[in-house]
Amino acid sequence: MRQSRVLRLLDRLEREPRADAVIETVRKGVQALPLGDGRDLLHGRWLGHPVHPLMVQVPIGSWLSAAVLDLCPGRSREAGLLVGVGLAAAAPAALAGWVDWAELHRRQQRVGLVHAVMNAAAVGLYTASLTSRVRGRGAAGRVYGFLGLTAVAAGGMLGGHLAYRQASGANHAEEVPYVVTQGWHRIGAVTEFPADQPVRRSVDEVSVLVVRDAGGAVHALAERCSHLAGPLSEGTVSDGCVQCPWHGSVFRLSDGWNVRGPATAPQPAFDTRIIDGHVEIRLRQGPDGQAADEAEAAQRRTGTGVHGHGS
Known part of the structure; x- marks a missing residue:
């Protein structure tokens, strides 16, 4: 089956540099707008995912x-009222969209x-x-309204392409708990981790950021940023935090919490310990759901037929 014409046009749009x-x-x-803490509010960090899809x-x-x-x-009077409501709500929704857009990859x-x-x-x-x-030209108002809805539909199709085909706004670290096997994993000698320097290691083909602080404590997070998979091992470490080099x-x-956006989801964190001079890490899970998550991960890897968390 051949690729649809619409998808071909969208793929061409992604590659068009003009x-x-x-x-x-x-x-x-957009990045220069003096939004302050309002920028994270518009990103939806408080909500745990982008707020723009909710606002639209x-x-x-x-x-x-x-x-x-x-x-x-x-019913023209009521229709006109709804048109006005939509126009009033469009501005804040657009602002949230622009703030998210400014932190995307170029193709997106x-x-x-x-x-x-x-x-x-x-x-x-x-x-x-x-x-x-308002001027009493109801027929023209309806025509403009239907044309506007057509434009909204085209814009919505492009928004769906952004969200689902290009994964803008998706949590790019979500799969980590389903890929990393349970138990402790040895990742290297303590001497391989200089103080306050980000180091990249790998567990079950998942990249892990490891940082040993000046006090000797070792911290480990999923290395690919939840925002757009930026390499945290190339980021800056300061004040007990790491900053993504791509979008900040x-x-x-200590726990992967997203202190500042545009990331709206935290990083999966790992427990750490030192055994015989070597660092070992284990994916951190809360007491509720740990066994279920581990069982689901095992089923995904082995292809067994048990489904759901209630089995």
């Missing part, structure tokens, strides 16, 4: 509902820029729709 100069200018502009439900839902009412005689930003253009077109069309309705996310070494 808008890169515009992308770079806009990216710097209001304008999309309002505009879709307005389209349904526009198909019903005598190329798709995201067109996604934003389609959404901007939708806002323009719905603004024209609301203006027409900061994680606490």
Whole structure:
């Protein structure tokens, strides 16, 4: 079965560099916005995943509902109200989207820029729709509304491509508990880990960041950043944290907590111990669900037929 024409166009868009100069200018502009702690709020660090997909439900839902009412005689007034609600909610949703977009890879930003253009077109069309309705031109208002919904649908398709095909906003460290085998793993002699220097090791083909602090305590986290898989072993270690070299996310070494975004998910952490001068690590699990997670991981590796955590 051949690849669909839409996917071919999207793949071509990902590789198209002609808008890169515009992308770079806009990216710097968004990163320069004086948002302070509001930047992490817009990333959704408090929520545990990006907040932009949640915020866009209001304008999309309002505009879709307005389209349904526009198909019903005598409901133009209510439809106009919903168009206005959608326009009011579009601005904060767009701001959250731009803040996330500025911290993506270039291929993702190329798709995201067109996604934003389609959404901007939708806002323009719905603004024209609301203006027409206020001026008593109901038929024109409905036409602009249906055109706006078409633009929203195209933008939503591109947003889905970003989220599911390109994995923007996904937790890139989520699979670690299902890949690393249970028990302790020896990763090297203590002397191989200079104080306060990030070192990369591997356990079950999973990259692990190891840092021995000045007091001799050893910390270990999944090495690929949960934001976009940046190499934390190439990052900066200071004040008990490591900063991702790609987009600046900061994680606490003691437990992997994401102190600062754009990462919205913490890093999987490992317990550590020193035996006979060698460092050993074990994937850290809470008391609830440890056995279930280990059983599920074993089933995935062996292909046995037991499913679910309640078996």
